[in-house]
Amino acid sequence: MATTVPQNSKLYNEDIAPRSEAGHWKAWDLFAWWMSAWHSLGGYAMAVGLIVLGISGWQMAVGLIVGLVIIYLFSNLMGAAGQKVGVPFPVFARISFGVYGANIPAILRAIVAVAWYGIQTYLASAAVMLLIVKVFPSAKGMTTASFLGLSGLGWLCFLVLWAAQLAVLWRGMEAVRKLSDFAGTTIWVAMIALAVWVLNRAHWSLNWNYREAVSNAPGGTFVALLGAIFITTAYMGGPMLNFADFTRLAPNARDVRRGNQLGLLLNGVAFGVVSVVIALASVKVYGKAVTDPLQMLADMDSVAMLLVAIISVAIATVGINIILNFVSPAYDFANAAPKYISFRTGGVITAVLALLVMPWKLYSNPIAVNYFIGGVGATMGPLLGITLVDYYLVRRGVVDVAALYSDDPNGPYFYRKGFNRKAIVSLVIAGVAALAAAYVPALSVLAHFSWPIGVLLGGVSYYLLNGAERAALAPRPAPAVVASGESVAS
Template structure:
């Protein structure tokens, strides 16, 4: 029986396919495959999505913070741009699966970890997303607190920064609660607005510092190759890890693409270029603060505090907009879907949003941002070591092991081919452990510390290799003949 139909590279369920799985405990409206009319995101939608996500306070802090670690402007921008080019590869590879089959990340994870084992990668991604949610809210709270202090006697209120954080946390949870369908409309208008505000910030820095020369003339403090490499590799891992989260759950957005061309062009054009340009703005402004104020300031709220109340007001609005566009797109959908996937018939996306907000508080973002070392080496570096191996397994499974052939309806069956043994694919768990343990062990061996510094890359390669090896001729694979028997082809010839 043909349970799915492929038209111009997009696979959707037939009426028989949907009827077969609609009563499954692994199915609900948020986790089901998208239908043909729901594939409506254009290249511009993906471009505006990434512009809205990249222009955010953590991006600014990452770029400007590399200056405080001793890099000069071109070393900092080059490190971030290189990291984004590297992470763009798994983003596009995993987005392909979401676009072709219309499945969200937790369902995609059932392919490699099993119907129950999928909770391992989806919850890992979800917890990190919740951490980022808190970080963005804390940044925005600092800006809001600065605004209120500048315009009133807010500094005399006990716990004023904590109150500002509670306000921003509540605002972000409320907006995210409205649902993921609002993201496309919000990003459509937010993207050009954030671009204008970013350029205005650069113009101020250029004018106040007296031109490009004084602003970007500061030499690198890393005078030897050894000194530079000690900072470069952890910083590169941090730049990669910055979007390693989206490299996993990009199917949550790719599932709405009109075509593979739309998601590839939209993401390839916008993500690395926006991060590169906004990184340059962050580095340029931080360099300008050395000329203007005598010190490098990488906290935007601290820079805002030195302006008039009106400028602080406009800057705070921009920070709030940047926070919301990043949080609702990058940091809420993944954990909310992960929670929903735990019990699809009982938990909803909105329940997941509320739980995400609570977990964000438990992650204590104020500690992560206490100093830049925590941000780069503890936060980004540690979770990069976890997500790299998961990225490697995802890519290996879809591209090398299954060769892009999926029996879509069986992803929603408890006793289907993707249940493996007891709902867990032990081969994926073994590959994950190898990808994590090897870099951790190397961290404590002096000649091999570079493996830990590049944990995302090494973990990805290790897990990708071992997973491909372990899954050779696995019983869950769909042959070309079987794929043709369950799939009705319309229009262009399929490329499975």
């Protein structure tokens, strides 16, 4: 991408600069990216957790599959846009929110990512600690004493993984790509081992009609099934939003679509179905669906199988953590002050904040997770709707990349003092509606639909508020050519 940008601008540094050469993230890398994104303890827990909606096993599978198709469609839109423009998400957000206003969606995304980065690191360290105690029973003594809510062995495992992830990010996006290629496939080892183990204990039989309860929500099973679909899409609400952080490094849009096909329509569906199979088999073994795979791993009597499974889980969790919860805030913080914060510095800020929030306490407090992280997460839908409508329907894919780095008050993305008020108003309208749907008791029937409500209201309100801009940017009809060779307005 040969784009001349104002490198002396305070909005520029080399880490958030436009792609300068052909990208290295090809279809296989994006396929592995999606494997890393889905293959985690959180992905399994989300899939199995759908059973509380009062739907059966086969309906869980249907909800997951339809949700994945929706994610695929939105990821194609966001991914192709990111690949064409060639800039990371915070810079891409300058198109719709303004060169300074882009920090609003960037910081909102960073808050969610930092919290989940800490939680995922803690979950991976818990898996490693489980393995250490299983292999070395004498280490159990290190799990009793507590400092700030974490045992000595817990601190050791957490800090080792915390430092290892920072070391990968410090080496740059190429190291992230290589880790994703490796980590994405390893969880299949653990999932297959777990599936074989629990199916064997369940005598290789499943009840696809099993359900924990009958849905008593208005609309019954149909609404519950829709809820399963949109819980699945909301789970990937953040990654869909900042997908440009990765697809900007792809050589062409075809690789983006191909990677999405393999990673979502093939691998994602397979992972979802295997998760449901494990859950249904666990019903026969434990009497109810087990939502925490660590509980089943702890019951394995084969140390060799446990060793392979937990190492795979730990590697996969580190992989998902870096690509979903580490790269994004590193760019987001760098965007806030490009002249002072590099991608590496943004990564250090992310890691330190993830440590300071004490994620083991955060994870053990459902109220904090649901209301704080979930509340900020409810803004991911509106942000996605606004950015996609702006790019595809308002600007028709036409972007002045160099102007994204310009602090000239007359620049096309400076708007008013660097902020596009129309985007901010749309975010407030859609964000309030999404939060109300998620948390107001009187609207509880809409709780599982906050993500699509946010996407729809964010996109529609922004589209309507930009009527004049759409007219100004609309393609003009070609002039008619008269016989003399002169042209006249048609």
